[in-house]
Amino acid sequence: MKSLKEEIQKLAVELNIQKIGFSKADDFEYLRASLIEQKEAGHTSGFEHKNLDERLQPRLSLEDAKTIISIGIAYPNKAESKPQKTAFRRGSFSRGSWGEDYHHVLQKKLKDLAEGIEQLAGSFNYKAMVDTGALIDVAVAARAGLGFIGKNGLLVSKEYGSWLFLGELVTNLEIEADQPVDYGCGSCTRCVDFCPTSALLGDGRLNAQRCLSYQTQTRGAMPEEFREKIKTVIYGCDICQVVCPYNKGINSHFHPEMEPDPELTNPELLPLLDLSNKAFMDKFGNMAGSWRGKNPIQRNAIYALGNANDRTALPKLHDIAENDVRDYIVDAAEWAIEKLENKHKIRRREKEEH
Numbered sequence: 001m002k003s004l005k006e007e008i009q010k011l012a013v014e015l016n017i018q019k020i021g022f023s024k025a026d027d028f029e030y031l032r033a034s035l036i037e038q039k040e041a042g043h044t045s046g047f048e049h050k051n052l053d054e055r056l057q058p059r060l061s062l063e064d065a066k067t068i069i070s071i072g073i074a075y076p077n078k079a080e081s082k083p084q085k086t087a088f089r090r091g092s093f094s095r096g097s098w099g100e101d102y103h104h105v106l107q108k109k110l111k112d113l114a115e116g117i118e119q120l121a122g123s124f125n126y127k128a129m130v131d132t133g134a135l136i137d138v139a140v141a142a143r144a145g146l147g148f149i150g151k152n153g154l155l156v157s158k159e160y161g162s163w164l165f166l167g168e169l170v171t172n173l174e175i176e177a178d179q180p181v182d183y184g185c186g187s188c189t190r191c192v193d194f195c196p197t198s199a200l201l202g203d204g205r206l207n208a209q210r211c212l213s214y215q216t217q218t219r220g221a222m223p224e225e226f227r228e229k230i231k232t233v234i235y236g237c238d239i240c241q242v243v244c245p246y247n248k249g250i251n252s253h254f255h256p257e258m259e260p261d262p263e264l265t266n267p268e269l270l271p272l273l274d275l276s277n278k279a280f281m282d283k284f285g286n287m288a289g290s291w292r293g294k295n296p297i298q299r300n301a302i303y304a305l306g307n308a309n310d311r312t313a314l315p316k317l318h319d320i321a322e323n324d325v326r327d328y329i330v331d332a333a334e335w336a337i338e339k340l341e342n343k344h345k346i347r348r349r350e351k352e353e354h
């Protein structure tokens with residue numbers, strides 16, 4: 001007869017869950033000093049769960065917690081189709097924002113998993129968490145043997161690389177724990193070397209304030225040093241994943257709802273600037289990248305137009321610079337105008353000199 005653990009592993013396969021692991025619901029106190037240090041150093045984003053004790057102690061989320069069931073859903077990193085060629089330059093959303101918002105997909109998977117376990121084991125106590133829950137997903141997943149925490153701070157697995165969304169069920173079930181994996185980064189430092197802003201500290205920790213992924217999600221003006229570095233990516237950053245050798249040759253297509261629609265993940269930049277809040281949410285509201293609303297995306301789209309050297313945007317940018325009521329949008333437009341006109345002047349001068 002199969003153990004409960006084996007039954008749950010089978011259930012995970014039936015539910016199209018790529019990775020599942022089990023760990024004791026012991027605390028994560030070993031992370032406390034590091035988390036405090038990171039906060040004091042100003043390396044946090046402010047998006048983290050606020051209560052440090054709750055981040056480290058699963059039993060503050062579920063009083064009788066015994067086992068954490070950690071899951072990983074593999075997502076695609078290469079699109080099957082390209083966006084149509086039109087008159088407009090396009091920007092892009094990072095892969096974590098492809099398809100339906102992964103928070104919804106994971107929450108549904110965890111709900112289905114919990115219901116399935118209920119049928120196997122009877123009623124049990126649990127708390128489901130995805131990303132914005134109290135616990136640190138990568139620490140939980142590493143303890144449950146889903147993979148290791150790379151120097152890019154992400155969970156890296158042998159089978160799916162780091163292209164995995166993580167979630168967990170903190171439960172009061174007694175299940176034998178899995179072992180952490182026996183592989184890791186070794187001497188590789190590619191993510192640290194390729195990060196365009198030197199945001200990675202080299203030990204798996206990140207200065208979130210320097211990370212482009214964070215910077216594309218802020219409200220207000222982006223510090224000037226990052227504006228060119230985003231190039232035409234208007235949400236997120238994938239560089240420290242793309243360069244990881246564990247991700248080589250991996251491209252997972254298990255979940256149709258996570259497949260990218262290129263018209264959404266590579267939107268035309270100029271038309272984006274005309275969208276009302278409602279039109280933006282109607283179009284992009286189902287994507288993870290829309291969670292901060294249209295303003296940071298429109299701001300980034302303006303930087304991207306400057307970076308793409310799209311001079312057809314100049315009339316619109318001038319209009320924004322003169323009439324928009326949002327000061328950081330006006331600032332973005334002025335920055336892009338200066339960039340576009342300067343580049344043009346330099347090119348003209350070079351031509352004249354030859």
Ligand code: SF4
Nearest residue numbers: 195211212237239240
């Ligand atoms: S997401 Fe981009 S900016 Fe952030 S650490 Fe990775 S490579 Fe650096």
Ligand code: SF4
Nearest residue numbers: 150151185188191244
């Ligand atoms: S790029 Fe290299 S150092 Fe960075 S996470 Fe991958 S294996 Fe580790």
